[in-house]
Amino acid sequence: MSVAEQKLAYLTAAGRFDLCSPGECLRLLSAASHVTYSRRAGGCGRMLKVLLHGTCSYDCAYCAVRLHRERLSLSPGELADTFLGLWREGLVGGLFLSSGIARDVDCVMHDIVETGEILRRRGYDGYLHLKVLPGAARADIHGAARVADRISINLEATSSDRLGGIAGVKDYRQDILKRQAWVAEEKPGGHTTQLVVGAADETDAEILSCLADQYRRVRPSRVYFAAFRALPGTPLASHPDTPAWRARRWYQADYLLREYGVTADELRAALDEEGFFPDRDPKVVLADGNAPVNVNLAPRRDLLRVPGIGPKGADRILSLRRVRPFTGLADLARAGIGGKAAGRHLTFGGREAVQTKLVL
Ligand code: SF4
The missing domain is CATH 3.20.20.70 (Aldolase class I)
Known part of the structure; x- marks a missing residue:
């Protein structure tokens, strides 16, 4: 050398x-x-x-x-x-x-x-x-x-x-x-x-x-x-030392700000009383605090706030649901979306006002 x-x-x-x-x-x-x-x-x-x-x-x-x-x-x-x-x-x-x-x-x-x-x-x-x-x-x-x-x-x-x-x-x-x-x-x-x-x-x-x-x-x-x-x-x-998970949660939160259009005000809802994120994906924390999203009616903005749905997945949903409504996990899978992460945050209530929460 x-x-x-x-x-x-x-x-x-x-x-x-x-x-x-x-x-x-x-x-x-x-x-x-x-x-x-x-x-x-x-x-x-x-x-x-x-x-x-x-x-x-x-x-x-x-x-x-x-x-x-x-x-x-x-x-x-x-x-x-x-x-x-x-x-x-x-x-x-x-x-x-x-x-x-x-x-x-x-x-x-x-x-x-x-x-x-x-x-x-x-x-x-x-x-x-x-x-x-x-x-x-x-x-x-x-x-x-x-x-x-x-x-x-x-x-x-x-x-x-x-x-x-x-x-x-x-x-x-x-x-x-x-x-x-x-x-x-x-x-x-x-x-x-x-x-x-x-x-x-x-x-x-x-x-x-x-x-x-x-x-x-x-x-x-x-x-x-x-x-x-x-x-x-x-x-x-x-x-x-700062636990490694805290930096990891910040990469996730930052991604939501940069790529998903989530605002800082929205993200504040994921903080605890002392102003810290828990050791959970901030997207999941936010979704848990929100009502389930109707996969057949929700705008792209709301679909992007569902864990397991990214920009490509949201676009696929928007395109596929124009052809026929989503009725269950099989339709989600068809859009390349895993039911495990997204399922409990979605409803499949069709195009009408009545919504049915998905039971996994
Ligand atoms: S952080 Fe940068 S400026 Fe500060 S001691 Fe280290 S190398 Fe120097």
Whole structure:
């Protein structure tokens, strides 16, 4: 293994805390004599996640990179060379590049953008995701947006107060929200963000308000949710871990907001009195609180709120019921919908007002 590959191995391991997909797209399995990568189901392909600088001058209480004192870094040229070697061998198909703030923000952002520019100049036409650092200059955000397929800046917390408790060095409004507005202008539809769930003791009600604001104002194409993990030696070492299911429920809730047209106000009905989701699919929680939906009469909007019915299933129902009414589970199956999830939330009352609740 060359020195650059050894550094890449280290910086890949350090980069696993930054999410670009619900799973870690690519995890370094061995930093021994050769580098081996594994693709995880549901990820975004054979994407290498790596930090340009494995140390940071900031001191965010939840972050592993603040602990790295080795000052290990790759130059833009080194990273581009090593990545292109792996890419040409077919070992990786995309790059997610982030970095600790080893020096000042501008220097590191220049390095990130320069890495992307080198890769494109040298013929790399695969997927490239570049991280925008808090406090980045507009010109660097513009440069990153020009070469990358996707750019992102992490919110990490839901508000200025919440971030202040875990990363006081960052100014939420100036360093993050203002930069995120620039990101949205430079890469409309091509930017994402991440929240560290539970690190700042925020409720799900606060996350919901934050997401509603995000989709109204800057429209990220995705929001990623990292369940907080306490790391030894950090100020949050004794803070309880966030259960993995909480982040999972947030992916489900976020999907309802983005893809199903469910509003934040509707989702609030799934929160408990303290403002948290229970460990149940929010779609099921909402459907349990609503009257069953008449499969033969309901508009698409209502069909989409039935567990087990997605956009394609709803469209199939609308098309099939024009030919003849649904009368039972067999008709649901014909539309590709499993009766187990959807059945108890549907009625088959025909086209008239009288509805019969399905008995399973
Ligand atoms: S700025 Fe980023 S890399 Fe640096 S300590 Fe904070 S979260 Fe970690």
